[in-house]
Amino acid sequence: MDDSVPHGGFYTQDDIREVVAYAKKxxxxxxxxxxxxGHCQAALAAYPELSCSGGPxxxxxxxxIIYDVYCAGNEKTFEFLQDVLTEVIDLFPSEFIHIGGDEVPKLRxxxxxxxQERIRTEGLKSEDELQSYFIKxxxxxxxxxGKRLIGWDEILEGGLAPNATVMSWRGTAGGIAAAQSGHDVVMSPTSHCYFDYYQGLxxxxxxxxxYLPIEKVYAYEPVPVELAAEQAAHILGAQANIWTEYLADSDSVEYMLMPRLLALSEVVWSQKSLRSFADFSRRVVPHYDRLAAxxxxxxxxxxxGLGGKKLISGPTQVQVYPPFPGAEIxxxxxxxxxxxxxxxxPDGPLEVRDSAVVKARTVLRxxxxxxxxxxxxxxxxxxxNGLDYAYFEGSWLRLPNLDGLTPVKTGHVFDLSFEPSGPRQDNFALLFKGYLxxxxxxxxxxxxxADDGALLIIDGKEVVRHDGLFWILELTGRTRLEVGKHPIQIAYFQKTGDRRLDILCEGPGLEKRALFPHWLFRN
Known part of the structure; x- marks a missing residue:
């Protein structure tokens, strides 16, 4: 994932047979x-003649989402895919074969x-109908x-193939529409079934x-209330999805799956009237020991009761609670x-009298x-304590020279935050200055x-630059620092979409963590 480190590999046909047999047992x-x-760039890298442009x-x-897709006007595309699917069918006894169908840009x-010739000769009206032709x-x-096609809900666009089954991920609307038209459906909305989302805050x-906590997973009802009884019969069940762009190994995957998979299993294997999250929370505790074993x-x-940062001006109390009855903390x-x-x-609250980091963990037997x-x-x-800030509004593709611009407003904050931008979500910039x-x-x-761009300068030296328009990206820099206060400057700009700015620090006797507000001074 944009880290220049090769990932992946391949399965031999014998590997696949082993996986299928293991699962069947x-x-x-x-x-x-x-x-x-779409989502076929690796195939096009090997067979560029199957694209619209020819590559490379x-x-x-x-x-x-990648703009280059299979060419729907090229007969060799279908010959290639039929050859691939023939081998796949020989390896997988599954009734269903999933063909994706999602996130297909039509620009090419x-x-x-x-x-365009295919659209004309087949009497199609649009590129959406061309995708429908492709899927059909x-x-x-x-x-x-002897196989059934299943695809993501985008296969509804341009007209659904006669016997297709729909996997509804962009909410429930696609699944509802498919069931109402007599098609089978697997519900898998991002809101309740995307297990690569965070479990805690x-x-x-x-x-x-x-953010998808286990209680929200358990609250899911796969059969939409909009469906009549005969339509509801088309809801085959639900599926948990876990995508691994940020999950480097099997331990990471297991952490995101469990115990949320237990919650979804109970959802799809029980009647709604019999489900109680409080009861599930009690019954799931013995499974923690089983999973550990x-x-x-x-x-x-x-x-x-813990989480995040808290600014205090004197002694304060914090109450920490066990996550389930009898848990050892x-x-x-x-x-x-x-x-x-x-x-x-101990029983009762903890008293915090000065700057400190309170940490707690649950311990199983x-x-x-x-x-x-x-x-x-x-x-x-x-x-x-704190940092002085200057707030700017404008549209940029890269970090501007904020020192040369006139701010909309200035002020003082105790920590890095988007508080100065108020309700504005897009097209702004912030410049923080102070001492570390x-x-x-x-x-x-x-x-x-950061998302989008940011720059960290300490002692007048550029330590980390994260410039341009990016998804959330993590970059590091090193510098030697002596005891005392060091001038620090953080510049940030936000174009559109998600926004994020975190600076973590690790050094002598210090584990990697966010900057403490009590390290930051205005002068």
Whole structure:
């Protein structure tokens, strides 16, 4: 994922047979997905003649929507895909073959002589109908092989193939429309079924974004109320999706799956009237021990009551709660991760008297620990701590020279935040200036996570530059710092879409973490 590190590999046919046999013994059917007409850049890199332009292409190093797709006007495209599907059918006994069909830009087809000729000769009215033609041809081929076509809800565009099954991911509207027209449906909306979304709001491993706690998964009802009884019979069930752009290994995948997969399983295997999240929460606890015994890297719920940053001007109290009855909680107040030997959480609230990081973890009987959840308490002097900011409005593709622009407003904040931009979500920039107080000399590593562009300068030296329009991207820089206060400057701009600005620091005796507000001074 844009990290210049090769990922992936391939399966031999014997590998596939082994996977299918392994799954069958466990009463699981493996459904293959061969993407078409889009999401095929790797295939086009090998067979550029199947594109509209002829290439050349490189295998993608970034995820996203790619404009180059299979040429729908080229008969060789269909010959190639039928050859591929013939091999796939021989390997997978599944009733269904998934053909993708999602996120297909039509730009190349609009400018392709062969595709436009196909539209004319087939009497089609648009590129959407050309996609429908494409899918219908593939469905006819699969039907002749005794297989059923299933695809993402974009296959509704331009007209649904006669016997196609729809997998509804962009909400429920596609699934409802398909069921109402007599087609089978698998519900898989992003709102409840995308398990690459974060499970908690704080201290979670890096993910693609979003927020899908287990209680929301359990609240899902796959059969839409808009459907009459005979239409509801077309809802085959629901599917959890987990995409791995940000998941580097199987441990990461297991963490995102479990225990949310248990919740969705109960949703699709039980009647709505019998479901209770409170009851499920009680019954799922013994499964944590089972998952631990099976060496599954599941997400053990951390304690409640901690998370994020809190600015204080004097002693304050914090209440930490166990995530389920009888849970053992271990905690620290020095910023280190709790271990099994750390102090037990006492009854009643904890008192925090000065700047500190309170961390806590849930501990199972067998010793499994949850991820640490933490709150950073910063005791501040309102007159001294914080950063001065300048706020600008405008549209940029790269970081402008903010020192040369006139700000809309200026002010003072205690931490990096989008508070100065108010309700504005797009087309603005921020310039923060102040001093960073360093307590120990040595080399420090600064990590910037930004969307869109940002720049970190310390002691007049550029440490990290993250410039241009990007999805969330993480970049690092190093610099040696002596004890004392160092001038710091952070510039940021937001074009459109998601916005994010985090700066993390690690150094002598300091684990990687966000900058403490009590390290920041105005002068």
């Amino acid at each position: 466990r009463f699981i059917t493996v459904v293959p997905e061969i993407e078409m007409p 292409f490189k295998v993608g190093t970034e995820w996203g 087809w609009q400018n392709c002589a062969q595709c 041809r593939i469905e006819k081929f699969l039907g002749g092989k 704080f201290d979670e491993p890096q993910g693609i974004g979003g 099976a060496a599954v890297n599941f997400r053990l719920p951390p304690p409640d 271990r905690f620290t107040t020095d910023g280190t991760d709790p271990t099994r030997e750390s102090p037990l959480l 067998g010793g499994r620990l949850s991820r640490a959840i933490s709150t950073s308490f910063s005791r501040l002097d309102p007159e001294k 107080d360093i307590q120990k000399p040595g080399e420090y590593v600064f990590t910037m996570v």
